[in-house]
Amino acid sequence: MKRPALLLIFLTALTGCVTRTATAPPVMPERNSLPMMEEKIPQPSEGAIYSAKSKNLYQDNRARQIGDIVLVKIVETSSGKKTAETKTSRDSSLTGGISSLFGFEQSLLTKGGTHTPSLTSLNADMANSFQGKGETKRDSTVTATISAKVIDVTMDGNLLIQGYREIRINNETQHIIISGMVRPTDISQDNSILSSHIADARIEYSGTGALASKQQPGWLTNVLDVVWPF
Numbered sequence: 001m002k003r004p005a006l007l008l009i010f011l012t013a014l015t016g017c018v019t020r021t022a023t024a025p026p027v028m029p030e031r032n033s034l035p036m037m038e039e040k041i042p043q044p045s046e047g048a049i050y051s052a053k054s055k056n057l058y059q060d061n062r063a064r065q066i067g068d069i070v071l072v073k074i075v076e077t078s079s080g081k082k083t084a085e086t087k088t089s090r091d092s093s094l095t096g097g098i099s100s101l102f103g104f105e106q107s108l109l110t111k112g113g114t115h116t117p118s119l120t121s122l123n124a125d126m127a128n129s130f131q132g133k134g135e136t137k138r139d140s141t142v143t144a145t146i147s148a149k150v151i152d153v154t155m156d157g158n159l160l161i162q163g164y165r166e167i168r169i170n171n172e173t174q175h176i177i178i179s180g181m182v183r184p185t186d187i188s189q190d191n192s193i194l195s196s197h198i199a200d201a202r203i204e205y206s207g208t209g210a211l212a213s214k215q216q217p218g219w220l221t222n223v224l225d226v227v228w229p230f
Contacts, residue, residue, distance in 0.1 A: 062187045063150050063159065070161060071192040072178050074144040074203060086132045094124040142205055146176050158183055161198075177204040 063070040148163030162179040180198035187193050195201060 060189055061191050062184065062189070063161075063191060064153075064184050066150050066153060068150045069147050069191075070150065070159075070182070070187060071190075072146050072148050072161070072163060072195060072198070073192055074142055074146065074176075074178065074195040074205075076142040076195060076203060077140070079139045081135075081137045083135045084133070086130070088131075089127075089129040091127045093126070142203065144176055144205065146178055148178055154181070158199075172207060174207045175204065177202065 146163045146165050148161040150159045151162050152160040154160065159182050160180075161182060163177070165176040167174040167176075178195070178198075178201070180201035182193055182198050186197040195203060
């Protein structure tokens with residue numbers, strides 16, 4: 001009766017040492033709140049038709065400055081497959097004989113008046129073989145559309161963008177995070193860019209909620225994985 005009780009206490013103590021494996025929450029990018037705009041007194045016009053602060057008449061709507069918005073079309077498809085096979089074999093044999101053994105060979109060769117020459121020979125055979133085979137395959141597809149903001153412009157004119165979107169449906173929250181560096185020439189005329197054209201891209205598509213929690217093993221399963229010796 002004592003052994004089951006001690007085993008139960010031991011398993012209960014281990015639950016305090018086992019941390020449940022959970023998906024790390026997505027790291028949200030910093031989103032600074034918009035500052036309060038000060039009311040400015042309109043200045044008298046100098047009579048010019050075009051203002052220096054307005055967009056160039058011959059420019060399109062493509063993002064090129066800090067604060068501009070660009071539409072990112074996330075189309076990511078990856079596929080990988082690896083196959084490995086190993087096969088080895090080895091055979092060996094050994095044959096030998098003893099012609100002299102400190103004068104004791106006569107007593108060993110003759111037993112009860114019968115000559116046994118087979119005692120003078122040694123034979124050994126060995127054979128082993130090994131065969132192994134493994135295969136792994138992985139496919140993934142991510143398709144989404146998200147708007148990102150230009151947060152910096154490098155010295156060579158490249159744009160550093162960052163975007164974040166949170167979607168909540170039926171107590172399920174989905175997070176889409178995109179960041180990276182793009183060239184202005186890769187932005188199309190409709191102010192959109194494919195995710196494959198983003199350098200140093202970080203694309204995260206995760207979620208939290210009931211469905212995400214059901215994809216994780218229970219706490220007792222984690223305990224058994226630790227204490228099970230086989």
